Each structure stands twice: as C-alpha cells, then as structure tokens.
Amino acid sequence: MKIMVAIKRVVDYAVKIRVKSDKSGVETSNVKMSMNPFCEIGLEEALRIKESGLASEVIAVSVGPSQCVDTLRTGLAMGADRAIHVEASATLYPLSVAKLLKALVDVEKPGLLILGKQAIDDDCNQTGQMVAGLLNWPQGTFASKVVLDKEKEVATVEREVDGGLETLCLDLPAVITTDLRLNQPRYATLPNIMKAKSKVIKKFTPQELNVDIKSDLEVVQVTEPPKRKAGVIVSSVDELIDQLKNEAHVI
Amino acid sequence: MRTEMWRAAHRLISHRSKNLCDPRWNPNFHNSIQSYSSGFTYNFGRTCKPFNPYLRRQGSDVQICIYPTRDYIENLHGSTELCYGKSFRIQNRFYGSATTKIQRNPIFSTINSDDINHFREILGEKNVIQDEDRLSAANMDWMRKYKGSSKLLLQPRSTEEVSQILKYCNSRCLAVVPQGGNTGLVGGSVPVFDEVIINIGSMNNIISFDKVSGILVCEAGCILENLISFVDNQGFIMPLDLGAKGSCQIGGNISTNAGGLRLVRYGSLHGNVLGLEAVLANGTVLDMLGTLRKDNTGYDLKHLFIGSEGSLGVVTKVSILTPPKLSSVNVAFLACKDYLSCQKLLLEAKRKLGEILSAFEFIDNQSFNVVLNHLEGARNPLPPSMHNFYVLIETTGSDESYDKEKLEAFLLHSMEGGLVSDGVLAQDINQASSFWHIREGIPESIMKAGAVYKYDLSIPVEKMYDLVEEMRVRLGHSAKVMGYGHLGDSNLHLNISTPQYDDAILAQIEPFVYEWTSKHRGSISAEHGVGLMKANKIHYSKSAETVQLMASIKKLLDPNGILNPYKVLPGSLASSS
Numbered sequence: 001m002k003i004m005v006a007i008k009r010v011v012d013y014a015v016k017i018r019v020k021s022d023k024s025g026v027e028t029s030n031v032k033m034s035m036n037p038f039c040e041i042g043l044e045e046a047l048r049i050k051e052s053g054l055a056s057e058v059i060a061v062s063v064g065p066s067q068c069v070d071t072l073r074t075g076l077a078m079g080a081d082r083a084i085h086v087e088a089s090a091t092l093y094p095l096s097v098a099k100l101l102k103a104l105v106d107v108e109k110p111g112l113l114i115l116g117k118q119a120i121d122d123d124c125n126q127t128g129q130m131v132a133g134l135l136n137w138p139q140g141t142f143a144s145k146v147v148l149d150k151e152k153e154v155a156t157v158e159r160e161v162d163g164g165l166e167t168l169c170l171d172l173p174a175v176i177t178t179d180l181r182l183n184q185p186r187y188a189t190l191p192n193i194m195k196a197k198s199k200v201i202k203k204f205t206p207q208e209l210n211v212d213i214k215s216d217l218e219v220v221q222v223t224e225p226p227k228r229k230a231g232v233i234v235s236s237v238d239e240l241i242d243q244l245k246n247e248a249h250v251i
Numbered sequence: 252m253r254t255e256m257w258r259a260a261h262r263l264i265s266h267r268s269k270n271l272c273d274p275r276w277n278p279n280f281h282n283s284i285q286s287y288s289s290g291f292t293y294n295f296g297r298t299c300k301p302f303n304p305y306l307r308r309q310g311s312d313v314q315i316c317i318y319p320t321r322d323y324i325e326n327l328h329g330s331t332e333l334c335y336g337k338s339f340r341i342q343n344r345f346y347g348s349a350t351t352k353i354q355r356n357p358i359f360s361t362i363n364s365d366d367i368n369h370f371r372e373i374l375g376e377k378n379v380i381q382d383e384d385r386l387s388a389a390n391m392d393w394m395r396k397y398k399g400s401s402k403l404l405l406q407p408r409s410t411e412e413v414s415q416i417l418k419y420c421n422s423r424c425l426a427v428v429p430q431g432g433n434t435g436l437v438g439g440s441v442p443v444f445d446e447v448i449i450n451i452g453s454m455n456n457i458i459s460f461d462k463v464s465g466i467l468v469c470e471a472g473c474i475l476e477n478l479i480s481f482v483d484n485q486g487f488i489m490p491l492d493l494g495a496k497g498s499c500q501i502g503g504n505i506s507t508n509a510g511g512l513r514l515v516r517y518g519s520l521h522g523n524v525l526g527l528e529a530v531l532a533n534g535t536v537l538d539m540l541g542t543l544r545k546d547n548t549g550y551d552l553k554h555l556f557i558g559s560e561g562s563l564g565v566v567t568k569v570s571i572l573t574p575p576k577l578s579s580v581n582v583a584f585l586a587c588k589d590y591l592s593c594q595k596l597l598l599e600a601k602r603k604l605g606e607i608l609s610a611f612e613f614i615d616n617q618s619f620n621v622v623l624n625h626l627e628g629a630r631n632p633l634p635p636s637m638h639n640f641y642v643l644i645e646t647t648g649s650d651e652s653y654d655k656e657k658l659e660a661f662l663l664h665s666m667e668g669g670l671v672s673d674g675v676l677a678q679d680i681n682q683a684s685s686f687w688h689i690r691e692g693i694p695e696s697i698m699k700a701g702a703v704y705k706y707d708l709s710i711p712v713e714k715m716y717d718l719v720e721e722m723r724v725r726l727g728h729s730a731k732v733m734g735y736g737h738l739g740d741s742n743l744h745l746n747i748s749t750p751q752y753d754d755a756i757l758a759q760i761e762p763f764v765y766e767w768t769s770k771h772r773g774s775i776s777a778e779h780g781v782g783l784m785k786a787n788k789i790h791y792s793k794s795a796e797t798v799q800l801m802a803s804i805k806k807l808l809d810p811n812g813i814l815n816p817y818k819v820l821p822g823s824l825a826s827s828s
Contacts, residue, residue, distance in 0.1 A: 014680035030578050032651070034679035070652070074678045187632050187675035187682060190585075190666050193659060 001111035001150075001172075002057045003046040005080065006101055007039035009064055009071040010121040023221050026121070035071050038116025040078075042178040044185040045146060046114050047079045054148045055112070057081045061104055063097050065089050069201060076196035077188035083201040084108075088213060096213040098130035103209035105135060110173065112155070117142055117177040128177035138170040142179040148172075353817055355444040359426040362403055362447065366423065370405055373415045378453070380404040389448050392441045393434045393495075397783060399442025401428070406453045410528060410536055410567040416449060417565065417813075418534025426816050429561040431503030432474065434495040436705075439560045439782025440503065443817045451502050454567065457481060465573040466525060466542045471502025471566045487573040490517035494691055502566045508558030510778030515739035516609040516647065517574055520557055528568035529556050532809035542570050555804070560780050561815040563808045579651040580609075581658050582683035585665075585674035586638035590716040592670045593640050597712065597738055599670065600644060603661040607654055610645035611739030615719065618693050618733040621748070625696035629689055632675045632682075642671075642738070643690050645683075693735055694746075700731075702752045706745040706764055709774035715743050718767055722747065725763065730756055742777040765791040787821045798824065 011017065012032040020027050035043075046058045060075035062068040063086040072083040086100050105113060113135075118125035132139035140146075140157030144165065147156045153172045158165050160179050170176075188196075206213045234240045244251050370379045380386065381403060390399040407413045420427050426446040433440045442448060454472040461467075465487045469478065475496040479489050491504060493511035503509075505527065508520050517523065526541035539553045556564055587593050593613050600608055614622075616639050622629050648654040658676070665671040677683040697703050710718060719734035722745070726732060729749065736744040745764065749756055765775050769791040776785055776792075789798055802824040805812070 012680045014684070032578065032580075032680060037681075070655075077676075077678075184630070187584075188678055189634065190662055190671070190674040190676065193676060194663055194666070 001055045002059060002108060003049060003055045003112045003114060004059045004061055004105065004108060004110040005039070005043045005046045005075070006061050006063075006097075006113070006115045006127070007043060007071060007075055008036045008116070008119045008121075009033050009062065009068050010036045010119055013037055013120055019222055019224050023223055025219065025222050033067070033071075035074055036116050036119050036121075038118060038120075038178055038180070040116075040185040041180065041182050042114040042116050042176075043075055043078055043080060044183045045143075045176075045178060046112075047186070048183065049112075049146075049148060050079075054150050059084060059108060059110065061101070062086070063088055063092060063100050072201055073196055074188060076199045076201075077193040078186060079192060080199075082199060084204065085201055086204045086206065086209070088206055090213070090215075091219075092213060093215050093217050094124045094126035094130055096211070096215055097127050098134055099211045100206060100209060100213070101127070101131045102134045103211050104204070105131075107209075112148075112173060113137070113175045115175070115177045117179050128175055132175035135173075135175070137173055137175050139175040139177070140168050140170050141177040143176050144179050144181045146176060146182070353443060353822065356426075356812075356816060358424060358811075359446075359813070359816070360424050361445065362425065366419075366425065367403070369419060370403070370416065373419070374405060374407060374412055378406040378408065380406065386448075389430060389433070389450065390441055392436075392438055393498075394436060397438035397441050397443075399428070399444060399446065401442040401445050401448050404448045404450060406450050408453045410454075410530060413449065413451075413454075413530045413565055413567055414534045414536050417530055417532055420447060420813055421533045421811055424811050424813065426813050428815055429502075429506070429565045431472065431500035431506070432495065432498040434499045435503070435507060435782060436707075436779045437776070437782030437784040439507070439780055439815065439818050443783060446816065449565065451500065451565070451567070455500075458568070460485060461542070462486075464542075464544075465575060466570060467573050468540065468542060468568065468570045469501065470568055471500060471505070473501050475499050475501055475504060482573050483576060486576050488576045489573055490523040490571070491520065494694075501569050501571070505557050505566055505569055506559060506561050507780045508778075510737070510740065510742065512610050512612075512737070514737065515611055520571075521554055523572050524553065524557055524569065525572055526570040527553050527556060527566050529553075529564035529566050531564045532811065532814050536567075537564065540568050540570050544572070555808075558780070560782060560819050562805060562819045563814065565814070577647050577649045579646075579648045579654045580680075580683065581646045581654055582677045582686050583644045583658060583662060583674055584632045584677075584686045584689075585642045585644065585662070585671045586633055587640040587642060587670065588672050589639055593642055593738060594712055596642060596665060596670045599665060600661065603664070604644070604646055604657065607646040607648040607657065608644070608739075609647040610643065610737075612643040612690050612736065613738040614641040614643070614690060614693065614735040615716075615733060616640065617731055618697070618735045618746070619689075621700055621731075621733065622689050622692055622696045625699040626689070626692040628685075629692060629696075630685065632686060632689070633673050636673075638672060643686055690735075693733075694744075697733065697746050697748055700748050701750045702748070704747040704749075704757065704760055706743075706775075707777050707779045708743050708745060708764070708768050709741055709777035710743055710768060710771055711773065712738065712741050714771050714773075715741065718743065718764070719745060721767070722760070722764070725759055726756065729753075740777070762788075762791075768792070781819050783818050786818050789819075789821060 010033065011026065011028060012034045015032050018027040043060060049055050050058050058080045060072055060080040060083040062072050066087065068085055072085055076083055084104060113131065115128040117128065128141055129139060140155065140159060142159045142161065143157045144160045145158035155170045155172055155174055155176065157168050157170060157176060159168060160181065234243060367379060386401060386404055389404050390401055405416060407416060428442045428446045428448050430440050430448050430450045431452065451472040454470040455474065456470050457473060458468040458470065460482065462485055467478065467482060475489065478501060479496065482489060490513060491509055491511040492513050493499065493509060505520055505524060510519065525543065526539050528540045529537045531537060556566055587596060597611055600611060616637060619641055623631055646654055646658050662671065662674060662676065677686060716734060719732055722732045726747065731748040733746045733748065734743055736742045747760060765788055768775050774792045775788055781789060798820065802820055805820060
C-alpha cells in the first residue's frame with residue numbers, strides 16, 4: 001500500500017510575522033520558510049506506518065513555487081521514498097489544492113492520504129476535508145492516534161474534538177489529517193540527507209493534471225490587528241464608576 | 252529554635268532535596284568571610300529571570316535567606332543550595348577554593364547618617380535604599396555563593412550623579428561596589444563586607460543608534476536582551492549573546508569582557524566596543540565615548556576598563572558596533588567518536604565553513620547524559636546509541652540555500668572522512684532551538700544532579716580534554732567529571748559533580764586544576780573573570796611582573812582603593828595604601 005503525504009512550505013513557526021507595507025499580504029521575502037509543523041507530523045506518521053510494515057512506499061507531495069523543492073528535500077531526508085512537486089506560482093487556496101491532490105491520487109492510487117490539519121499561514125483547516133469530499137473517501141480529521149488494520153483494510157482514528165476524544169473506524173482508502181499530539185517528528189539525520197540526494201522529485205503542472213486552479217477568492221487587504229491601548233490606572237472607585245459610565249458606556 | 256527554622260526551611264524546599272546544610276551562627280560575621288563554592292549554576296536556559304528574595308529573620312544573630320521562586324523550585328528538584336548565603340562560623344569547613352579568610356580593610360570608613368543625608372541630597376530620597384529586602388537581594392550574587400552585608404544601595408540616574416557619589420566616597424574613604432545585573436559567577440558584583448552598592452540599573456536609556464553603521468550608543472544599565480530586541484528591529488544583532496541576557500547589563504558585560512556564544516564569529520568586546528564613558532574613583536568623568544571605527548590618537552585607555560571588573564572605574568556609557576542581522580541560520584548536532592575527531596572537525600569547519608561559522612561547541616558523553624536525564628524537554632536528536640562526543644555547529648549567513656548547501660557538503664564530507672559518526676541538521680527554527688536547549692541546559696542539569704565544582708579554563712585545543720581525563724583518573728568513582736564548552740575559542744567548562752560537597756574531593760581538585768592549566772600556559776578564567784573567587788589565583792595565569800604593573804595602574808587610578816576592593820588583584824598587592 002502506498003501512503004501519500006501532502007506537505008506545505010510556510011513561514012517558519014518561530015518567525016515574527018510582519019505585514020507588508022502595501023497591505024497586500026504578509027512579508028515572505030527574506031524570511032525563513034520551513035515545513036508546516038502539522039505536515040511534519042503527518043509525514044512522521046506515514047513513516048512510522050511504513051516502518052511497521054503496513055505500507056510499501058511513502059510519497060511526499062507539495063504544491064507551490066519552485067522553492068517547494070527544499071521542503072520536499074526535507075521530507076525525503078526524513079525518510080520519504082519519493083516526492084512530487086506541482087509547480088504553481090500563484091497563491092493557491094484550499095479548493096485548488098484539493099483538486100490538485102485529487103488528480104495526483106488518481107495517478108498514484110495510494111491507500112492512505114495524510115495531511116496536516118491546517119497550515120500555520122492561513123489556518124484554513126479545509127484542504128483535507130475538501131479532498132475527501134472530492135474523492136468520496138472517508139475522513140478522520142484532527143487525528144491524535146492512528147491504528148491500521150491491513151487485513152480488514154480499516155483505519156481506526158482517535159480524533160481530538162472539542163468534547164473530548166472520538167474514535168472512528170474508516171474503510172481504506174481514507175483521508176487523515178493530523179493534530180499536534182499524534183507524534184513527535186524525527187530529525188533529518190546526515191545519512192538520510194545523503195540518501196535523499198538521489199531520490200526522485202517528479203514535477204507536474206496543473207495543466208498536465210487537467211486541473212483548473214483559478215480561484216473564486218481574492219484577498220483584498222491584510223492588516224495587523226489594532227494595537228492594544230494601554231490601560232489606565234484610576235485613583236478611586238468613584239473615578240472608576242465615572243469612567244465606566246461616561247467613557248466606556250458599559251453601565 | 253534551630254529545629255523550627257529547620258522545619259520551616261524544609262517546608263519551603265522540595266522534599267526531594269539531598270544536599271542539606273546546617274544553619275550556622277557567626278557572631279563575627281561582619282568582620283570576615285569565608286569564600287566557598289556552592290556549585291550553583293547561572294543558566295536557566297536562554298533567559299533568566301530575576302528572583303524575589305524571601306528573607307526570614309530569627310533573632311539578631313542568625314540570618315537565613317531562602318530564595319524560592321516558582322520557576323526556581325520547579326527547576327530545582329535535587330539540590331538544596333538554597334541554604335547558602337548565610338553567615339558561616341569561622342572554622343575550617345569550606346566548600347570552595349582554599350579558605351580565603353579575608354579581613355575587612357580598616358582604612359575604609361563606615362557609613363554614618365551624614366553620609367546618608369549627603370547621598371539623599373545628590374540622588375533624592377527614592378534612590379537611596381536602605382530597605383532590608385532590597386539590600387538582601389543586592390548583597391547576594393546570582394549563584395547564591397557570596398553574600399555581603401552592605402547597608403546602603405544607591406541608584407544614580409546619570410553620569411553626573413555617579414561622579415558626585417564617587418567623589419564623596421573617595422573623600423570619605425568609603426568602599427563601593429559597582430553593580431549591574433548581578434549575574435556574575437565569581438562574586439565580583441556583590442559586596443564582601445559593607446561596601447556601598449552603586450547599582451547602575453536606572454541608567455538604561457538608549458542614546459542613539461546609527462542605522463547605517465550599526466553603532467549603538469547607550470547607557471551602561473541597559474539590559475542586554477532589551478538591546479538585542481531594539482537593534483533587532485533595526486536589522487542588527489548584538490555582537491555578544493549569553494544565557495544571562497535577560498538580566499545582565501551591558502556595563503557589566505563590558506566590565507567583565509563577557510565572551511558568550513558568538514565570540515568565535517564576532518570576536519571579543521575589545522574589538523566591538525568603540526568607546527565608553529567611565530567615572531574614576533575620585534569622580535573624574537572620562538569621556539572616551541567615541542563612535543569612530545578608527546582612532547589612533549594616543550593610548551587607547553578604554554581597553555583598561557573592558558574586563559577590569561569595576562576596579563578601575565565605573566562604566567556609565569557605552570558605544571558598541573553591532574553587526575547586521577543575517578537571515579540564514581543553520582544548526583547541526585553531530586556525534587564524534589573521539590576528541591581528536593572533534594579537533595579535526597574544528598579545523599575543517601573553520602576552513603570549509605569559514606565566513607559563515609558562528610558557533611562551535613562541544614559536549615562530552617557524561618555531560619550529554621546528565622542533560623538527557625535531568626533537563627525537562629530535552630530530547631536526544633540522534634538515533635539512540637551513545638557516542639563519545641557531541642559537537643554543535645551553527646552557521647549564520649545571508650543566503651539560505653547557499654549556506655545550507657555549503658553546510659550539507661561540509662557535513663557529508665566529514666562523514667565520509669570518518670570525522671563525524673552521525674549527525675542531524677535542523678530543518679526549522681524549533682529544531683535549532685532544541686539543539687541549543689541541550690547545550691545551554693548543561694549547567695542547569697548538572698546542578699540538579701547534585702553538588703558541582705565549576706571551572707572555566709582556556710587551554711590550547713589539543714590539550715583541552717586531557718585535563719578532563721586526568722581528573723577522571725584522579726577522582727575515580729568519587730565524582731563525575733564533565734567537560735563541555737566553546738571549542739571554537741579553546742574554552743573548557745570543567746564541571747565536577749559529586750553527591751555532596753566534600754573537602755577531600757576539593758583537595759584533589761584544587762590546586763591541581765590551576766597548576767595543570769598554568770603548566771600548559773592556559774588561563775584559569777577564560778570568560779567569567781576573576782572577581783572574588785580567583786583573586787588570589789591570578790599568578791597561575793599572569794607573571795609576577797605583570798601583576799605588579801596591574802597593581803601600579805590600580806594605585807594610579809584609585810589611590811584609596813575604594814572601587815570593588817578585595818577583588819581582581821591579590822589581597823597582598825591591592826591592600827597597600
């Protein structure tokens with residue numbers, strides 16, 4: 001069984017985000033980019049499943065500009081067997097990505113598609129669910145535990161939901177999106193980095209996959225939230241009541 | 252009464268503590284002290300927070316100072332060195348360097364109410380502090396090893412006020428201790444007896460910053476971390492970085508010629524400080540606050556003040572060159588099979604990585620184990636199998652892909668050449684931080700493992716680990732000897748961990764360590780300074796003639812010897828007046 005893992009190249013989690021002066025987006029030039037943390041967890045899970053013998057191959061997939069290849073190399077250095085890069089320079093929203101992933105699934109025919117639950121740059125939390133809908137596959141999102149049963153062709157997924165933990169049983173093939181507590185991703189060791197150099201990254205374009213990536217969404221403006229005003233220290237209870245009544249109009 | 256205090260101390264301290272010490276009374280507390288080493292660590296990760304002292308007094312003879320903070324107790328499971336910082340009975344029991352029984356120099360006057368009034372006139376009521384709790388914190392050093400008994404803390408807000416204070420103290424022959432963030436490790440920032448503490452912390456303005464040249468001019472009381480954030484916004488970084496940056500002040504950094512993690516790349520403060528303003532013992536203000544990169548007019552006196560640990564003058568303003576901030580930072584954590592490989596790796600790194608190398612640290616197996624066992628959140632980056640040595644390499648450059656390629660090529664080449672047996676390369680900032688967390692968490696972890704004797708030595712790279720191995724042979728099973736440090740700067744941090752403090756073990760360590768270092772023409776204090784702890788040991792690393800000249804310079808700049816007495820120079824030389 002093949003496992004396909006979708007990974008996204010995003011602004012590094014530890015970087016302080018700045019908005020561009022023309023308010024068209026977030027500053028991404030000259031800023032450290034790396035693999036989305038949830039995608040890393042997804043890849044780690046796929047590798048663990050392969051190491052336990054239940055899968056034959058892990059394919060890392062990414063959609064985006066040419067620098068995505070760096071992120072795919074990281075994935076290969078962690079242990080993925082091959083990678084696929086769909087070259088697309090425009091900003092892609094979840095629906096377009098979901099359509100591209102569906103096209104790739106039709107090509108590769110994996111038994112399991114793993115994604116991170118959301119990307120830390122847009123926090124959409126949509127791609128996994130959309131691609132499951134397009135493929136008509138069962139989905140287990142916010143997975144905090146995944147157990148595969150090869151003979152029965154079933155995946156048991158424990159999900160972290162607001163009310164607690166929910167356990168689902170999914171028929172394979174299925175879509176799983178990962179949450180934080182699923183595992184702790186491994187580091188890329190030097191021997192693996194060396195091996196990764198010889199691994200293949202296949203390139204596709206959206207045209208080759210027959211996918212229309214025109215988006216029906218347009219970002220008009222990106223601004224920082226308004227700076228929090230400093231608090232005021234009042235000298236007496238009367239002054240407090242006066243301020244609440246006359247200035248804040250809450251009583 | 253004793254048991255009551257004892258139980259109270261217990262209640263405040265975690266019950267898992269193994270090292271307990273008895274409270275002792277010292278009626279002659281005011282006149283002499285014993286210096287001892289309690290093996291505290293200063294490094295609680297990359298930022299350290301100042302802690303609140305909780306002072307309990309039981310009667311006038313005994314003072315027990317217990318310093319719990321939530322963070323501190325969470326971090327301190329094993330040791331109970333909290334008991335330190337108390338008066339000690341004069342007796343032969345000592346923990347650290349051979350008993351340095353210092354007597355208070357009688358030429359120094361004692362403070363009286365006229366003095367207090369005079370200071371109040373100069374500084375205003377608020378900045379003349381005699382409050383017990385605040386004094387208590389200011390009297391105790393960061394590691395809780397040394398405690399003075401000063402009765403007066405002054406907080407000047409300008410150079411003029413510092414000048415007036417010193418002029419007055421000089422005329423009255425009142426000893427003073429300049430104090431910054433109080434994070435020093437050799438007892439140089441706290442009073443020995445009742446010296447007046449001059450805390451520069453209120454002088455924390457940034458005066459100017461030139462965005463083109465990166466020259467920062469600021470007052471000496473600016474906290475390093477604040478300066479780092481400030482210049483970061485402008486696209487620059489400070490040339491020094493150390494674990495204590497959350498509390499240490501730039502004036503103190505300069506007075507101790509602090510080294511830190513970036514020295515291998517940006518050099519020492521002697522190279523980065525372009526100018527400073529200092530106040531001499533008699534109140535003269537020396538304005539050497541140039542912002543020029545090159546100025547060859549006369550003797551370059553600022554270098555005297557850099558590293559003089561407050562004994563020649565009080566630094567009040569600083570002008571420092573800050574390097575531009577480079578975007579691409581890469582960190583690799585490697586394993587080597589022996590020390591020779593580490594050395595060869597260092598040479599290769601300097602050659603192959605050259606201009607992008609920004610840190611090169613080594614950790615031996617024993618230190619690594621201690622970290623994995625005692626540090627919260629520490630994770631072995633390498634696949635489980637123990638290696639003998641670990642090396643952390645950091646590169647900083649301007650082009651991400653170029654640097655990564657260069658580093659990868661270097662690492663793979665080293666691996667093929669057998670220098671490196673395994674390693675990992677951080678793929679994002681979090682992974683890089685976790686590698687640094689391991690290296691920076693070593694002092695903290697060692698502290699949790701029990702009592703520790705710490706030494707900071709500069710030894711030629713080829714010989715560095717020989718000392719660690721000799722100490723292991725010497726101490727056998729009685730202690731665990733650990734070595735780690737800035738291999739890139741030939742700086743070894745030798746730590747000897749024992750379940751409890753033991754004079755017999757100490758006798759095996761000192762003066763052997765100092766003699767060994769001296770024999771190999773190393774330095775007994777690479778970056779921590781001399782302070783009080785090593786004042787009488789300076790001859791191990793400097794010739795008698797050199798020390799004599801130092802004493803002459805001290806006499807010239809501070810004839811009454813009021814600035815930070817009993818420290819830096821040996822007592823025999825400095826006390827001539």
